[in-house]
Amino acid sequence: MTSRILNHPAFKFGTWWIFWTVTGSILIRSLGFAWDVAIIDAAVTQFDWTLAGYALSTMLLYYKPSPKNLINLMVFSLALAGLFTYLVLPWTLPPVVGFFVDNPGFEQFLDQSLHVRFVIAWMQMIFVATISWLWYAVLEQREEVKRRADTDKLARDAELSQLRQQLQPHFLFNSLNSINALVGSQPELARTMVQQLSDFLRGIVKKDDRQMVTLDEELDHLSLYLEIEKVRFGYRLNTDIRASDECRLMKLPSLLLQPIVENAIKFGLYDTVGTITISIHAGVSANYLELRVQNPFDPETVSKQGTGFGLTSISRRLYLLYSQSGLLETSKSNATFTTTVRIPQA
Numbered sequence: 001m002t003s004r005i006l007n008h009p010a011f012k013f014g015t016w017w018i019f020w021t022v023t024g025s026i027l028i029r030s031l032g033f034a035w036d037v038a039i040i041d042a043a044v045t046q047f048d049w050t051l052a053g054y055a056l057s058t059m060l061l062y063y064k065p066s067p068k069n070l071i072n073l074m075v076f077s078l079a080l081a082g083l084f085t086y087l088v089l090p091w092t093l094p095p096v097v098g099f100f101v102d103n104p105g106f107e108q109f110l111d112q113s114l115h116v117r118f119v120i121a122w123m124q125m126i127f128v129a130t131i132s133w134l135w136y137a138v139l140e141q142r143e144e145v146k147r148r149a150d151t152d153k154l155a156r157d158a159e160l161s162q163l164r165q166q167l168q169p170h171f172l173f174n175s176l177n178s179i180n181a182l183v184g185s186q187p188e189l190a191r192t193m194v195q196q197l198s199d200f201l202r203g204i205v206k207k208d209d210r211q212m213v214t215l216d217e218e219l220d221h222l223s224l225y226l227e228i229e230k231v232r233f234g235y236r237l238n239t240d241i242r243a244s245d246e247c248r249l250m251k252l253p254s255l256l257l258q259p260i261v262e263n264a265i266k267f268g269l270y271d272t273v274g275t276i277t278i279s280i281h282a283g284v285s286a287n288y289l290e291l292r293v294q295n296p297f298d299p300e301t302v303s304k305q306g307t308g309f310g311l312t313s314i315s316r317r318l319y320l321l322y323s324q325s326g327l328l329e330t331s332k333s334n335a336t337f338t339t340t341v342r343i344p345q346a
Contacts, residue, residue, distance in 0.1 A: 013054050020046040020124070033109075036101050044093050049121050052084045053128040060132045064140070073133065077125035085118040172201075178232045193231045200224040204255065211321075215282055215289065216248035222257050222280075229265055236275050237265065243282035250289040252343045253321055259310035260293050260339050267337060268295035289343040297337045311339065318343075 024042030029035055056077065065073050094107050175197050182190035203221045219241065230237050261278060268276045279294040311328065318327040322344055329340045 013050050013057075016053070017046050017050040020049070031109075033106075034101070037097060037106060040097050040100055041093065041106075044096050045089060045117065048084050048088050048092060049081075049124055052080050052121070053125060056080055056125060056128055057132040060129065060136055064133065064136055070133075073129050074126065077129050078122055081118055081121035081125045085114060085121045089117065090114070172197075174232070175228055182231075189231060193228060196224060196228045196231070200228060211253060212251045213254045214248065215243060215250050215252060218252060218254065218257050219243065219248070221255070222261060225258050225261070233265075233269055236269060238275060238277040240277055240279045240281075242280070244284075247282040247284060247289060250284075250343070250345055252289060252291075253317065256314065256317075256341070256343075257291065257293075259314060260291075260341065263310045264293050264295035264337070264339065267297045272296060272298055285342065287345050289345060291341040291343070293339045293341075295337050296335055297332070299332075299335060314341070 021039070021042045024046060025035070025038045028038035028041050033041075059076075060073075090110065093110060097106050175193070179190050179193050179197070182193065200221070203224060222241075226237075226239055257280070261280065264278050268278060276296050279292070281292045281294075283290045283292070311330065315328040318341070319325055324344070327342050327344075331338045331340070
């Protein structure tokens with residue numbers, strides 16, 4: 001509330017009027033006039049000039065001359081100072097002074113001081129014009145910066161949304177194909193998988209508007225995905241999930257783990273035989289939540305297939321969210337592929 005009052009034009013120009021009224025009163029008093037004459041003269045004079053300054057400042061709010069056209073602003077300030085000094089002031093000041101005090105020599109003093117008053121008025125107009133021009137230029141620059149930031153945020157949010165949507169169809173198509181294969185041979189299992197897929201997709205919809213979730217919530221959602229995958233792959237897929245209570249309360253972008261685990265399953269199961277274990281471990285490193293997903297792989301096939309679209313999208317998403325590179329890293333050692341994600345904590 002106080003800030004709004006201090007920034008209001010009425011407060012600013014009111015303060016300006018009081019300051020110059022006091023200054024003008026002291027100056028006129030030093031010339032031998034009584035205090036009442038000096039105060040009335042200064043108050044009326046500065047009231048006229050303050051109105052002129054306000055008009056000039058308001059004009060600059062809507063018309064901002066470029067630096068090359070500042071000469072036009074100087075000329076307009078000169079014309080405005082002349083108008084209020086030579087036309088408005090002689091018409092308003094003597095009647096006001098005469099209404100309060102009887103001072104026969106005041107009109108002569110006014111005539112003799114008009115040129116000096118004009119110079120002072122022009123200096124004040126130039127000062128008001130300069131301050132107003134700079135102030136409005138700063139405000140315009142701030143608005144431009146804010147517009148750019150808002151535009152960048154909208155573009156970033158749109159790209160994040162697109163990345164998230166691109167990660168789901170692959171899993172959805174695989175699940176539907178599996179359900180289709182189970183309908184004839186194992187209808188009960190197909191029905192179970194349909195229900196699990198429904199719960200998984202419902203979780204995605206609920207999280208659509210939530211940028212950040214706790215690790216505990218993310219693991220709950222991941223468990224729905226893993227139940228579906230275990231129906232598809234049966235005994236071949238095992239998981240080892242470890243996370244301390246401290247880690248489970250930390251924040252991370254929603255739906256981050258599922259595409260990473262999907263990538264691990266893809267390169268761990270598709271080109272290997274027998275049972276495999278996908279390890280998902282969470283820890284704390286400095287001020288980061290560190291997630292490590294490990295899966296076995298066949299070195300001969302993974303070099304041909306790459307590491308998957310999912311990891312590239314996750315890396316891009318983390319960069320857009322945190323403006324940091326290197327938050328997702330991958331490594332290979334002893335036929336084990338490791339994906340490490342570091343999530344900054346506030």
